[in-house]
Every structure is written in C-alpha cells, then in structure tokens.
Amino acid sequence: MKVVIFTGCFTLVKQIAVEVSILKVLQYLNIEPIVPRNINCCGFAFRSIYPSTSLYLTARLLASLHNPETIGILTLCNGCYLMLRETVYRLKEDRKLLEGIKSHLKEEGLELKEIPRIIHPIEFFHDIIGIKMLENAKRRQYSDIVVATHYGCHALRPSTTPSFDNPMNPSKMERVIEALGFRTRDYPERLDCCGAVLLATNPNLAMRLAYNKISGTSRWGFSLLVTTCPYCFEMLDSRQEAIMQMFSDEPKLSVMLLSQLIGLQIGLSESDVALNLNLSPIDRILPYIVKR
Amino acid sequence: MSKAKIAVFLCHCGTNIAGVIDIERVAKEIRRIPDAVVWDHRFLCSTDGVESMVNNIKSSGVDRVVVAACSFRTHEPLFQEALRRAELNPYLLEMVNIRELCSWVHEGEKEKATEKAIRIIKAAITKVRNNKPLERKKLPIIPAALVIGGGIAGIRAALDIADAGFTVYLVEKEPSIGGNMAKLDKTFPTLDCSICILGPLMNAVAQHPNIKLFTYSEVLSIEGRVGEFLVKILRKPRYVREDLCKGCLICIAKCPGKAIDEFNAGLSYRKAIYIPYPQAVPRIPVIDPNTCLYIQKGVCRICEKLCPVGAIDFSQRGGVIEVRVGAIVVATGFEEYNASNIYEYGYSKYPNVVTGLQLERLASSYGPTEGRLIIPGLGKEPRRIAIVNCVGSRDERHLPYCCRVGCMASLKHTWYVKHLLPDAEVFIFADEIRASGKGFEEFYRRIRQLPKVYIVKGRASEVRGNPNGTLSVRAYDPALGREISIEVDFVVLEVGIVAGRGTEAVKNILKLGVLPSSGFLLELHPKLNPVETAVDGVYICGAAAGPKDIPETVAQASAAASKVITLLSRGYIETQPYIAKVDEELCSGCRICLTVCEYNAIKIVERGGRNVAYVDEALCKGCGACVGSCPSRAIEVLNLGLKQVEEMVAEILR
Amino acid sequence: MLEISLETIRACYTCFKCIGVCPAGLRPNLFVKAYLSSIFKEFRDVYEEIIGGSSIWSCARCLKCVEICPQKVPLNDIIEYLQHEAAKRGLAPKIYLNMAENTMNTYLAFTSQTIVSKDGDFYTTEDIRELLGLAPLPEPIGNEKFKEILNMLRGLDSK
Numbered sequence A: 001m002k003v004v005i006f007t008g009c010f011t012l013v014k015q016i017a018v019e020v021s022i023l024k025v026l027q028y029l030n031i032e033p034i035v036p037r038n039i040n041c042c043g044f045a046f047r048s049i050y051p052s053t054s055l056y057l058t059a060r061l062l063a064s065l066h067n068p069e070t071i072g073i074l075t076l077c078n079g080c081y082l083m084l085r086e087t088v089y090r091l092k093e094d095r096k097l098l099e100g101i102k103s104h105l106k107e108e109g110l111e112l113k114e115i116p117r118i119i120h121p122i123e124f125f126h127d128i129i130g131i132k133m134l135e136n137a138k139r140r141q142y143s144d145i146v147v148a149t150h151y152g153c154h155a156l157r158p159s160t161t162p163s164f165d166n167p168m169n170p171s172k173m174e175r176v177i178e179a180l181g182f183r184t185r186d187y188p189e190r191l192d193c194c195g196a197v198l199l200a201t202n203p204n205l206a207m208r209l210a211y212n213k214i215s216g217t218s219r220w221g222f223s224l225l226v227t228t229c230p231y232c233f234e235m236l237d238s239r240q241e242a243i244m245q246m247f248s249d250e251p252k253l254s255v256m257l258l259s260q261l262i263g264l265q266i267g268l269s270e271s272d273v274a275l276n277l278n279l280s281p282i283d284r285i286l287p288y289i290v291k292r
Numbered sequence B: 001m002s003k004a005k006i007a008v009f010l011c012h013c014g015t016n017i018a019g020v021i022d023i024e025r026v027a028k029e030i031r032r033i034p035d036a037v038v039w040d041h042r043f044l045c046s047t048d049g050v051e052s053m054v055n056n057i058k059s060s061g062v063d064r065v066v067v068a069a070c071s072f073r074t075h076e077p078l079f080q081e082a083l084r085r086a087e088l089n090p091y092l093l094e095m096v097n098i099r100e101l102c103s104w105v106h107e108g109e110k111e112k113a114t115e116k117a118i119r120i121i122k123a124a125i126t127k128v129r130n131n132k133p134l135e136r137k138k139l140p141i142i143p144a145a146l147v148i149g150g151g152i153a154g155i156r157a158a159l160d161i162a163d164a165g166f167t168v169y170l171v172e173k174e175p176s177i178g179g180n181m182a183k184l185d186k187t188f189p190t191l192d193c194s195i196c197i198l199g200p201l202m203n204a205v206a207q208h209p210n211i212k213l214f215t216y217s218e219v220l221s222i223e224g225r226v227g228e229f230l231v232k233i234l235r236k237p238r239y240v241r242e243d244l245c246k247g248c249l250i251c252i253a254k255c256p257g258k259a260i261d262e263f264n265a266g267l268s269y270r271k272a273i274y275i276p277y278p279q280a281v282p283r284i285p286v287i288d289p290n291t292c293l294y295i296q297k298g299v300c301r302i303c304e305k306l307c308p309v310g311a312i313d314f315s316q317r318g319g320v321i322e323v324r325v326g327a328i329v330v331a332t333g334f335e336e337y338n339a340s341n342i343y344e345y346g347y348s349k350y351p352n353v354v355t356g357l358q359l360e361r362l363a364s365s366y367g368p369t370e371g372r373l374i375i376p377g378l379g380k381e382p383r384r385i386a387i388v389n390c391v392g393s394r395d396e397r398h399l400p401y402c403c404r405v406g407c408m409a410s411l412k413h414t415w416y417v418k419h420l421l422p423d424a425e426v427f428i429f430a431d432e433i434r435a436s437g438k439g440f441e442e443f444y445r446r447i448r449q450l451p452k453v454y455i456v457k458g459r460a461s462e463v464r465g466n467p468n469g470t471l472s473v474r475a476y477d478p479a480l481g482r483e484i485s486i487e488v489d490f491v492v493l494e495v496g497i498v499a500g501r502g503t504e505a506v507k508n509i510l511k512l513g514v515l516p517s518s519g520f521l522l523e524l525h526p527k528l529n530p531v532e533t534a535v536d537g538v539y540i541c542g543a544a545a546g547p548k549d550i551p552e553t554v555a556q557a558s559a560a561a562s563k564v565i566t567l568l569s570r571g572y573i574e575t576q577p578y579i580a581k582v583d584e585e586l587c588s589g590c591r592i593c594l595t596v597c598e599y600n601a602i603k604i605v606e607r608g609g610r611n612v613a614y615v616d617e618a619l620c621k622g623c624g625a626c627v628g629s630c631p632s633r634a635i636e637v638l639n640l641g642l643k644q645v646e647e648m649v650a651e652i653l654r
Numbered sequence C: 001m002l003e004i005s006l007e008t009i010r011a012c013y014t015c016f017k018c019i020g021v022c023p024a025g026l027r028p029n030l031f032v033k034a035y036l037s038s039i040f041k042e043f044r045d046v047y048e049e050i051i052g053g054s055s056i057w058s059c060a061r062c063l064k065c066v067e068i069c070p071q072k073v074p075l076n077d078i079i080e081y082l083q084h085e086a087a088k089r090g091l092a093p094k095i096y097l098n099m100a101e102n103t104m105n106t107y108l109a110f111t112s113q114t115i116v117s118k119d120g121d122f123y124t125t126e127d128i129r130e131l132l133g134l135a136p137l138p139e140p141i142g143n144e145k146f147k148e149i150l151n152m153l154r155g156l157d158s159k
C-alpha cells in the first residue's frame, strides 16, 4: 500500500515530530509513503483575506499531490485538512469553479485529472489500518492509563463539509487509542479549541484559550492527552510551559501525538518518534508506557 | 337564432376578474356560438346573482350550464344547488376558473388573459354538451366507530361517540389507557392533579356499555371504505385472563423478573408481571415475555401459584380479531424526541440531566420516588436546578417546529421544584417564553414572582459536567449583557415532541398524509377541516395531529367525535358521482388498473365467463389514474370521458 | 468568490446560543445582525464599527457557534465575509499579508524556525530535518508562472 504524505508548512518547519513519527510508524506497518516536494501552503491563514487565492492554493495541492497509485493524501495538519476537504467538496459541487481552476493550473503545467481522497490521520488508523491490526500490533496492555483525546476543531467542524466522524460526538480516535490498550473517557473540554489560529492576531487570547483547554482537561485526572494536529500540539505541548506561566500555573498535562503513542506501543524507540521534541511533562507518564 | 341550449354565466368578481379580463369582449365572442346564451354579473355568488341565475335558466329553457368564475373547489356546491332549483341535474354544470387560472396570474397581460378566458370557456361549452345527468348513490353505514390510541384524545372521543349511542372499539397498544397525560403530575396553567381529572374518564371508559376496550392491542390492517371498514386487531398475549382477573395484584409481589419501567421513563424498575401504574385501566396485569423467567427459561410460575382465581395463563397465544366500523378516529399521540441527539446538553452523559417527562415522574406521588424530588443516581435532593427550554425544538438540526407545551411545562416544572423544595434555586433558560394560551401569561407572571427563580432570556449554549458532579450551564444573558455560567446540581430538559412510532404505524395502514417536517398527521384543510383527513371517514385529533396541550386536545377530540356522530347518525353516505366506469366489452381483464388505483377501488369480477375489472363506487375517488393506464381504453371517469377531453383539447388548440 | 447565503443568515432568531459557546468571548450573532442591519441607516454605524474593529480578528475559527446554531446560520461564512470586507479596506492584519507574500515567493507560508528540544538544545529547521533524516525544505525554483497567477488572484480578491 502506498500513501501520499502532506505535512503542511507548519509541520515542515516547526513540528518536526509529527512528520518523523508518522513516517516511522508507516515503515513499521509496511506502507510506502510518497512525500512530494512540489508542495505549497494551503492558504488557510489568509483564506478570508484572499479567498480565491487560497482556494487556488488548495486546489493546486490536489493537482500536485495526487498520485493514482496511492490510496490518497494523508494530511497531517488539521488546518490543511479542512482546506482540502472543503475544496474537494466545493469542486465536486461546482463544475464551473472546477473548470476555472483547471485552466489556471494548466498555465502552470499542472493537471487535476481526478479529485483525490483526503485522509485524516485518525481516519487513516481507524478506517484504513484498522482496529484489528492495531490490537494485534500493540506490545503491552495498560488498562489503568486513561487518555484524553483531542481531535482539534478542523478535523470535524464545520459539519456542513463532510468529515470522517460525527462532529458533535466523534469516537474514532477513542477506538484507536483503546485498540492500543489504553482507556479513554469523554470530558467536557474534549472538543474545545486550542486557540492556535489566534496566535497571529491576538496572541494573548490564543494563550487564554489554550490555558482553558489545558487546565480544564487537567481537572479530570487524565494521564495523557493525545492529538494529531501540529498546531494543537504547538499550543498544548510546545507552549504549555509559557502558557501556564502566564496564568501563574504549572505545566501539568502530558501531551503526545497519536503517531508517537502508536509508535511506542508497537515497539519503536523514543528517538524513533522524536519524543525529545515533546516539551510537556511527559516524563511522569513515560515510565508507564515505555520499557527503558 | 336557433334555440339556445347552453347558458353561460360570466362573473366579474368585482374587479378580481373584470379588472383584467374584458368581459364584454368575452360575452360577444361566446354569443357567436349558436347554442349558447350569455349573461354576466358583478358577483354571481351573491344571493342576487344566484337568484338571477335560477331565473335565467328557467326562463330560457337551457339544459346545460357553464359558469365562468372562480374555483369549483369553493363554489361548485352553490351553483349546483342553483341548477337543482332550476330543475336541472346539477352535474350538467361546468365551472371554468377564469380567476385563479386567468385574471390573477396574468394581471399584466389583459389582452392575452381575455383571449385565454375565451378559449377555456369555449372548451367548457364543448365539454358540457356531452355531460350526462349523474346521481349520487346512498350506501349504508355500520353504526360503530374505531378509536385508535387511548390517551386523553382517544378517551374523550370514545366517550362522546359512545354517549351518542354508538358502539366504540378503543384500541390501545399499551397495557393501560391514559397515554402521556397519566404520566404528568400536575397540569398547567391551573395546576390540577393530572390523574385526578383523567382517572374518572378512564374509569368511565372501562364501564361504558358501548365501549369495547382492547388494551395491549394494535391495529394490524384496515380495509374498506367510509361506512364500512373492516379492521383487524392484534391482541398481544397478556398471559393473564381478563375474564377471571380480579385486580388484586397479589401476583406481582413475589415476581423475580426485573425490567426498566417504561411508564416511569426509565427511572425505576418494574417486575415481569406488572401494571404500569396504580390507576391503570384495566386493572389487569400483563406479563412481559422478555423478562418473565418462566417464558425465557422455563422456571418460576410463582405468580400462577399466588393468583387466587387462576387467572394466570401461560398458554395464551394472543390472536387477531375483526371488527366492522363506519368511521375511525386516530388519536395516537406523541413521543418525546430522543434528547441524546442534542449532544451539547449532555443527556445520557450525565445522570443528573433529565427530560421534562422524567421530572413529571419524579414529582408524581406514584412515581419512582413517590413524589420526592431526588436526583436520579445521586439519591439526594437538588439545591440548584436549571431548566433548559427548546431542546431539539425550533432547531433546524432536529425539529424545526415549536413543541407548544415546553414553555408552559418549564414554568410548571419551576413550580414543582419550588413546591417540593422551597429553598431551591431555579434558573430557566429560554430565549422566548411562549405564553399565548388562556391563562398562560398570568401563570407566567405567577411563576416569575416566586422567590429564587431566575429567568435567562437566552438559549442555553451548553451543559458541562464538573469533576464534583455538578453541571455548568452556559448561556448569554442579554439583560446583563454578558455570558454566564451557572453551576447547578440538576438539569431538566424541555425536550421537543414527535409523532412517534405508534402514529407512523397507523399512518401507513390508513395511507394518511403527514407533514414532511414533523410526521404529524395532516388534516384535510388546516382551517376549515381540522379533524378530517383525505381519507373519508377517518378523523384525527390530539397530539398525533400536531403538538398541543390538553385543552386543545380535548376540544379537538370532541370535534372529531361530533364528526363521527354526524356521519353515523345520518345512517347512509352519498357516493361522489364522478367515478370510473368500465366498458366490459372492451376490458381484457389485464389487471393493470388494479395496480395504479391508490384507493384499492378496482377488483376483477366474472362476467359471462370473462374476467373484467369492476369499480367499487364507494371507494372510487374519480382520480382517473386507471383511465390513463388502460391499454384497451375501456375505462372512463363519468362526465370526463376520453372523447370529452379530446374535444376540449382540440377546442383550446383551435 | 465567498458566497454567503443571505437566506440562511436571515434565519437567525437571536436566541444568543452562539454567544455562550464562543471561547473567544465574541458575540457571533452580533456579526449577523451588523451585516443584516447595515441596510438600515440607523444601524450602519454598528456595521462600520465591526468592520473597523478588532473583534472579527479575534475569532478562533473553532466553528463551535456554527455547530450549535439551531438555525444553521453559517456564522463562519459571515465572519469571513466581514474579514474580507475589512481586508478590502486595507485593514487586514499585516501578519496574514506577509504569509501570503511568503507563499508567493517560497510556496510556503513560513520560513525556517528555531526548534528547542527537551534537553534544551536549539536547532534551526534545516539542521534538525537533516539530523532526523528528513528531506530538505522545497526550493522555490521556476515559480514565475505561480507568482503571476497568485498575483492576479490576489488582485481580484482585493477588489
């Protein structure tokens, strides 16, 4: 099986662990990743300011990333995922729009022959790799570790654009994590926003949102929070210390990427999944997960 | 001029028609037709107009009439009566709608509208020449009625019809009649005890000599037509003989079976042998086969040993009985919408979030807590309560319509709380309080004046759990101009209502129409025929016909009953005369028409050794579906013959 | 390009449910009202205030309001519409303009960053990618046509 990997700018330049860990997991699962180099920004950040420009950028990705020998485009960032799924939806609905975009692409020597499948990492593990496979691949059973799931807003919302799970009450990430031998529990902050989008325009507010998310989640006594999105990871993991400080609080939530957790559970090493790039206090949970 | 045969009356309808159509020109044009004679009138439907019509028909000796005016739907009976008075068969009248179909829709094109009017009037003249005098037939009626659903609507309708002297078969799917009203503790706006006003009516049903009550039963099929319906009723096995049981309920005490109590909205358990509630009618237990140890595992039979009269009968198999009735009332009521679908309010996620009906059970003296207000699962009294309105209602994601009882129920529920726990604090979240009924606004004011009641005029945004088990309700309070988050220990959701599975089952059996957005049964006309349906002899009432409270339900039930009584006491029905007729010479017996007839009005009969189609006059609606389907052109609707239609088309295209 | 359906926006019945879920403390329904009432001269100032103010740029795009709105009002569309109108007046946050500019020149919105590891080591993007055996960042070569198209579209978007 082959799959196209689309990292998105932010993973590429900042959240390296997202890319490293997924590539390692794919290798283990014997899936060949195709990582195209002719990529571009999906246009998410300036989508309201330059709507047609960003639409073109996303459509351009569909053309340049598409590879008929693969199952589709595994999109690592929730922002890119929203842009791609929305654009796919719009282009399928609107022939005229599609034709206009195609003619611009042609000027660039690109062609959009068919609209590829856009795959979210959770969807990838749940629907494509499958629960059975993960259950069999896991090395240890950890029934007493309770994991908080964090899907990230743009994985599922808005529900007007189809996605891979129920936007108000998703469950696929829970099932993946349970297949790995952990427990999960619903919590009120589960679908809350990490605030990352506001980093550009209102950083203080962004920090407050992240603080609410982290402190709200911590109240429930989870051992670990897991996400897939590089932006959510930036807020909840990389910046956790700074955020907590800003509100005179302490870092208290261990955060990991889903691909890191899967990697560790199927026997990859900490460095394989770049665990040294996690800045949240994972040390307290690590001994329970990894055999050192 | 040859002797005129056809009278043509042109109506101005004030300026409605004459403001667009040049009546004079129309008259001039129609007068050229040798056998036509023309009159016009400013308001043909006025007493004066009808009078002149009668006189003109009589004096001119015409034998056919065309009225060019408005819609036959509203005015045909009036003009047919005029023909009758002028001693003409009323079916020799043809109406042409030059208002809705002409002047109103072509307001800007007077020339063309006039031209169109002329053509369609000419077509009608062509047609009426071949109209034949028709007669309505009288058919007998079975003087009995079927009432489906034993809620307050069905109870009221059954009592009214039975009091008028007719036999009523009342079918209820549950073990007892009473419906949702039996679950309520008190009723707004007067706060009377619900079962205290319902109970006597339930008993009156049980004792009425004219009512045959079938509880724990469902209607399987209904065939036939108004005046003569054949109804098959499935009687589910009760495993308790109704003829022997004395209602002592000794059998229940020792039963080891356990199941979720549906009547108490899932808040408690009942035995496998049970009556739903103490006032149940009939007071005869049922054995739930899914939880009965004997039926499931072959051991137990304790109830059988306990019963002093030997009424327990595990050999019961249930059965189907048939009854014949002249009319049917559908009163299948409503169900609460599934509150778990509205994720943001946390129903079924948190044990201390309940629905309005669950609160009714908690407040009820014969409920799971015997009237003590206790938080399910937590076993303690609430101190702070949030009541959330419009849960699923007025919500395009769920139910687009208003439930019409939630606002008042939320006020009533506030009263319950304050009555049972005077110190408790109550927060109502409602972007609007709809208090438009009689005495409702006064009730609203009364509740507002209670101490420690706070009304937030904004829809609750979400309900979130806290680690200590309390819940936070978030909303925006427009009066304060800011977001609020209220910590409470108990949340009541005023959930929207839906027609429910019981109503849907009956809808399918009777082929009734429903409102697509909600599934509630459709009336024949929302203003003028609110309890009639498109199926003759079938009437609707109560919450099955749309969300409503008890006073409206009762009024509607009595209205439906009075329609039934009118029908049954007349003793006969008149068929409508525009029915399909089969030319038995031409019919090949191919049966195609049977498949297209929506009303099952056609059957195959033998005539001189041949199979031919036969139309039941009482069932045929004259829709013409069969006419179009017949490959032998053997079937025609009376006064709408194929030749007549062809000639009309030719006239219009001329 | 940004089509918002007026019909669905007008459906707002001011229940305020969206306000209570907004984590950024905004009043999403005020955006709707400002837009709809801008046709009446009495309310024009509300519209102007919102277009010129910072609230539209404080939306976290969490899309919670859209999800819980009982009238399915596309609040995300209206906020983006208002942001676009503001941008056309030259009020877009500079950082977004820079990102668009970056994208035009390098295909990517971001340039190289500093990355810290748990052990307190600092790396540049390029270094750590090489260290971990990842492909280097894409290079912007032969992107004249790309620039041309993007410039043209940005022009359209600014009108």
Ligand SMILES: Cc1cc2nc3c(=O)[nH]c(=O)nc-3n(C[C@H](O)[C@H](O)[C@H](O)COP(=O)(O)OP(=O)(O)OC[C@H]3O[C@@H](n4cnc5c(N)ncnc54)[C@H](O)[C@@H]3O)c2cc1C
Residues within 6 Å of the ligand: B148, B149, B150, B151, B152, B153, B154, B171, B172, B173, B174, B177, B178, B179, B180, B181, B184, B186, B187, B188, B189, B217, B218, B219, B331, B332, B333, B334, B335, B336, B356, B357, B360, B405, B409, B412, B497, B501, B502, B503, B505, B506, B541, B542, B543, B544, B548, B549, B550, B551, B553
């Ligand atoms: C929480 C709540 C509080 C309320 N409080 C008040 C109040 O205080 N005052 C007030 O005026 N109104 C109140 N109402 C409204 C009131 O409950 C209804 O107006 C009333 O119950 C409607 O009566 P009904 O007979 O039409 O329907 P129902 O009470 O629903 O009765 C229908 C009956 O038909 C039976 N049935 C259904 N399908 C079939 C079938 N296929 N075959 C046989 N039987 C069938 C059902 O089992 C049921 O017994 C309240 C409603 C709710 C939800």
Ligand code: SF4
Residues within 6 Å of the ligand: C011, C012, C013, C014, C015, C016, C017, C018, C019, C028, C029, C032, C068, C069, C070, C071, C072, C073, C075
């Ligand atoms: S939730 Fe929807 S309907 Fe309610 S105020 Fe907000 S936009 Fe309007």
Ligand code: SF4
Residues within 6 Å of the ligand: C021, C022, C023, C024, C025, C026, C028, C058, C059, C060, C061, C062, C063, C064, C065, C066, C075, C076, C079
């Ligand atoms: S999408 Fe924006 S306005 Fe809507 S709730 Fe989220 S932050 Fe608030």
